[in-house]
Amino acid sequence: MSEEVKLNLGAIEAVMQLPPAPVVLLAVGGDEPNVTTIGMFNVFSVDPTIVGIGIKSSRFSYKLLEESDDFSLNVPGRDLLEHVVKCGKHSGSRLNKFSEVGLTPKPGSRIRSPTIAECPLALEVKKLENIDRGDWDHIWYMGKVVHADIDKDYDRSNVLLYWDGEFWTPEMVQGKE
Numbered sequence: 340m341s342e343e344v345k346l347n348l349g350a351i352e353a354v355m356q357l358p359p360a361p362v363v364l365l366a367v368g369g370d371e372p373n374v375t376t377i378g379m380f381n382v383f384s385v386d387p388t389i390v391g392i393g394i395k396s397s398r399f400s401y402k403l404l405e406e407s408d409d410f411s412l413n414v415p416g417r418d419l420l421e422h423v424v425k426c427g428k429h430s431g432s433r434l435n436k437f438s439e440v441g442l443t444p445k446p447g448s449r450i451r452s453p454t455i456a457e458c459p460l461a462l463e464v465k466k467l468e469n470i471d472r473g474d475w476d477h478i479w480y481m482g483k484v485v486h487a488d489i490d491k492d493y494d495r496s497n498v499l500l501y502w503d504g505e506f507w508t509p510e511m512v513q514g515k516e
């Protein structure tokens with residue numbers, strides 16, 4: 340019998356072997372909102388429902404997150420791939436991404452920041468706290484989901500994942516247990 344060989348792996352290479360969280364579009368800001376592509380998304384508590392996003396301080400959205408009490412996280416389908424790429428490439432410090440990229444801000448039900456009309460699922464989030472360690476490359480903003488709406492025909496196998504430079508969609512392997 341051949342002996343199983345385990346290879347040593349760096350920390351980030353090890354993490355990259357796992358599938359990522361879904362890509363979301365962050366919309367933040369009251370009067371002049373901005374939209375940005377985010378891959379660092381996590382659920383921190385189920386009840387109450389607390390979600391968080393990681394953002395670099397160099398982003399224009401970081402400034403808006405600091406100034407705002409809330410934000411929305413909008414889940415795009417694969418049909419919005421081009422929009423997702425553009426929102427993740429250009430900075431709102433130089434252009435109005437909503438109009439340039441072709442997305443429609445929709446007034447939030449419970450927050451000042453808008454949601455995105457074209458996205459089939461939108462979470463409205465009230466900011467609770469952030470983790471800014473100084474020596475981490477992302478600052479985490481966590482907040483409570485205070486409202487959510489979803490398209491009637493929402494298809495969860497259609498959400499986008501961003502994995503090692505490539506976009507994916509999830510696929511179910513087997514039915515319910």
Ligand SMILES: Cc1cc2nc3c(=O)[nH]c(=O)nc-3n(C[C@H](O)[C@H](O)[C@H](O)COP(=O)(O)O)c2cc1C
Binds near residue numbers: 380399428430
């Ligand atoms: C798929 C994808 C995921 C991204 N995820 C993040 C992220 O989680 N955090 C972050 O700070 N930037 C992330 N970015 C980069 C920002 O979206 C990008 O720098 C954007 O231009 C920032 O826009 P802003 O300056 O208007 O905020 C991602 C980009 C792409 C394409």
